[in-house]
Amino acid sequence: MAKNVSLKIGKHKSRTGGLTAAGRKKYNKATGSNLKAPQPGGGPRKRSFCARFKGMKGPMKKPNGKPTRKALALRKWKC
Numbered sequence: 001m002a003k004n005v006s007l008k009i010g011k012h013k014s015r016t017g018g019l020t021a022a023g024r025k026k027y028n029k030a031t032g033s034n035l036k037a038p039q040p041g042g043g044p045r046k047r048s049f050c051a052r053f054k055g056m057k058g059p060m061k062k063p064n065g066k067p068t069r070k071a072l073a074l075r076k077w078k079c
Contacts, residue, residue: 005030017072040078050079 005027007013012023019027024035039045053074060071067075 014076017069017074017076038077040076046077046079049077050074053077054079 007019007023007027009015012020012026014020014023018038019035021037024037027033028035036045039049053070056070058070059068062068
């Protein structure tokens, strides 16, 4: 199984945060994982993700003022 999977912004990574369907498919195939699409409507996966991700250390903005991938993911999941 591959440890590092090359995911490029545009085809595999969404500019608004998270992975695209093609990115999830590539990652799952390379690692044997089972990534699923975000669950912004609610439910146990959303509550679990938001609880874990909100507690992560790190900035929400880059030095140039743009949001980090962490901030984009939280926004995409509507946390």
